[in-house]
Amino acid sequence: xxxxxxxxxxxxxxxxxxxxxxxxxxxxxxxxxxxxxxxxxxxxxxxxxxxxxxxxxxxxxxxxxxxxxxxxxxxxxxxxxxxxxxxxxxxxxxxxxxxxxxxxxxxxxxxxxxxxxxxxxxxxxxxxxxxxxxxxxxxxxxxxxxxxxxxxxxxxxxxxxxxxxxxxxxxxxxxxxxxxxxxxxxxxxxxxxxxxxxxxxxxxxxxxxxxxxxxxxxxxxxxxxxxxxxxxxxxx
Amino acid sequence: xxxxxxxxxxxxxxxxxxxxxxxxxxxxxxxxxxxxxxxxxxxxxxxxxxxxxxxxxxxxxxxxxxxxxxxxxxxxxxxxxxxxxxxxxxxxxxxxxxxxxxxxxxxxxxxxxxxxxxxxxxxxxxxxxxxxxxxxxxxxxxxxxxxxxxxxxxxxxxxxxxxxxxxxxxxxxxxxxxxxxxxxxxxxxxxxxxxxxxxxxxxxxxxxxxxxxxxxxxxxxxxxxxxxxxxxxxxx
DNA sequence: GTCTATGTTCTACTAAAGTCGTATGGCATG
DNA sequence: CATGCCATACGACTTTAGTAGAACATAGAC
Numbered sequence: 177x178x179x180x181x182x183x184x185x186x187x188x189x190x191x192x193x194x195x196x197x198x199x200x201x202x203x204x205x206x207x208x209x210x211x212x213x214x215x216x217x218x219x220x221x222x223x224x225x226x227x228x229x230x231x232x233x234x235x236x237x238x239x240x241x242x243x244x245x246x247x248x249x250x251x252x253x254x255x256x257x258x259x260x261x262x263x264x265x266x267x268x269x270x271x272x273x274x275x276x277x278x279x280x281x282x283x284x285x286x287x288x289x290x291x292x293x294x295x296x297x298x299x300x301x302x303x304x305x306x307x308x309x310x311x312x313x314x315x316x317x318x319x320x321x322x323x324x325x326x327x328x329x330x331x332x333x334x335x336x337x338x339x340x341x342x343x344x345x346x347x348x349x350x351x352x353x354x355x356x357x358x359x360x361x362x363x364x365x366x367x368x369x370x371x372x373x374x375x376x377x378x379x380x381x382x383x384x385x386x387x388x389x390x391x392x393x394x395x396x397x398x399x400x401x402x403x404x405x406x407x408x409x410x411x412x
Numbered sequence: 413x414x415x416x417x418x419x420x421x422x423x424x425x426x427x428x429x430x431x432x433x434x435x436x437x438x439x440x441x442x443x444x445x446x447x448x449x450x451x452x453x454x455x456x457x458x459x460x461x462x463x464x465x466x467x468x469x470x471x472x473x474x475x476x477x478x479x480x481x482x483x484x485x486x487x488x489x490x491x492x493x494x495x496x497x498x499x500x501x502x503x504x505x506x507x508x509x510x511x512x513x514x515x516x517x518x519x520x521x522x523x524x525x526x527x528x529x530x531x532x533x534x535x536x537x538x539x540x541x542x543x544x545x546x547x548x549x550x551x552x553x554x555x556x557x558x559x560x561x562x563x564x565x566x567x568x569x570x571x572x573x574x575x576x577x578x579x580x581x582x583x584x585x586x587x588x589x590x591x592x593x594x595x596x597x598x599x600x601x602x603x604x605x606x607x608x609x610x611x612x613x614x615x616x617x618x619x620x621x622x623x624x625x626x627x628x629x630x631x632x633x634x635x636x637x638x639x640x641x642x643x644x645x646x647x648x
Numbered sequence: 649g650t651c652t653a654t655g656t657t658c659t660a661c662t663a664a665a666g667t668c669g670t671a672t673g674g675c676a677t678g
Numbered sequence: 679c680a681t682g683c684c685a686t687a688c689g690a691c692t693t694t695a696g697t698a699g700a701a702c703a704t705a706g707a708c
């Protein structure tokens with residue numbers, strides 16, 4: 177399986193596939209599909225390093241340790257990463273790391289918006305291993321990849337949605353966590369218990385969130401975020 | 413009642429339709445399109461009576477006076493009738509009156525759900541006068557009408573959405589009005605001012621709404637309703 | 649007519665939300 | 679190492695949200 181180079185180059189173009197040691201991270205809370213991805217990676221990039229996580233926080237911690245990750249494969253729906261928000265946060269924190277979305281949701285609008293928010297690819301979970309490999313290979317070369325039928329139909333994302341994404345991206349990690357619970361209709365007291373801090377602190381975070389989003393109460397926050405939500409997935 | 417002429421031609425204007433006197437109501441806050449509909453009706457059903465309104469409350473008042481209305485043409489988006497909620501309320505209050513949705517929104521999912529919530533037809537605003545006539549004619553005969561391309565692809569509405577619609581339908585008119593403002597992120601004080609009653613009364617209504625919807629606070633209400641919202645229309 | 653049932657309205661109360669000021673610790677810059 | 683910046687955390691206060699209970703009106707039912 178070839179020799180490996182410790183000193184990984186910054187430029188993928190130099191590296192032939194067999195000789196390259198890539199650094200992947202697979203973030204998906206669904207074990208079956210995570211394994212499917214791992215199979216593909218191990219088969220085609222046996223010398224690569226693969227981080228794994230089941231929620232957004234773990235993924236971010238791992239990326240912080242490995243800031244040279246070559247490709248993040250991110251599920252659209254896992255704890256802390258509903259809809260496009262996880263993608264937005266990761267793109268903000270690690271602009272240089274390419275992010276491929278993997279999701280059961282094959283809706284054209286969803287794929288289009290994921291790409292518009294900075295994903296370098298979108299892999300529907302129904303794809304064959306061969307297709308998954310094609311996609312990963314393409315993205316490691318610095319190109320974008322979407323399912324064939326959408327190749328020529330990508331359109332720019334609504335500017336209002338872009339604005340909102342930019343505001344979300346300014347939230348601190350803790351603020352973002354609080355917002356995730358707020359969005360689900362939790363009370364401040366409940367959020368505080370969940371995060372292990374007092375209700376007073378939750379309120380402080382929430383006030384800060386409102387300022388950043390340009391709103392004045394939680395109801396408006398939910399309204400604002402719901403405008404950015406995607407179609408519901410099919411429960412599999 | 414009923415029309416006896418099934419022969420449709422391009423200049424059929426004065427055939428046996430002229431002998432029947434239908435009762436229409438056109439509810440649309442966009443004057444241009446309201447007039448377009450009126451043109452079609454006056455041309456093909458010159459003896460008919462046509463009520464008009466620019467918001468849901470006026471429409472309902474008119475329907476109460478004319479409980480034998482043969483067809484209500486309802487815009488999806490006007491004051492008091494965002495998304496499918498207006499349709500749901502009207503179908504609950506007047507189950508015997510056929511409702512045709514007219515809207516600029518031509519999304520298949522939107523059309524499908526409107527039909528699933530009891531509309532007898534869906535007329536995209538891009539339709540020609542001739543097509544509008546075809547649609548109205550079909551619906552007056554008791555048949556349903558949707559754009560050709562969707563004729564065979566209507567699917568049942570999600571049961572959860574049906575449940576929610578049933579709950580919404582139990583709201584009193586005033587409760588529904590309050591809910592419309594709540595949904596937009598207004599404060600109780602503001603809603604009270606708008607409706608000309610005290611904040612205390614708004615609160616009482618809101619508590620009643622929560623009970624009917626099976627929730628405990630306004631944030632959950634917004635979340636619940638947002639699951640039922642449609643794709644945003646293009647602003648024309 | 650009386651008697652229910654229901655919608656609307658309100659007062660008085662409790663609970664939750666939201667703001668302000670402040671303190672601490674990490675971390676980068678000069 | 680001193681300084682400033684910022685994320686995080688908390689307590690005290692004010693404002694808004696939400697509940698309980700009752701008064702009043704109206705429409706049917708008996």
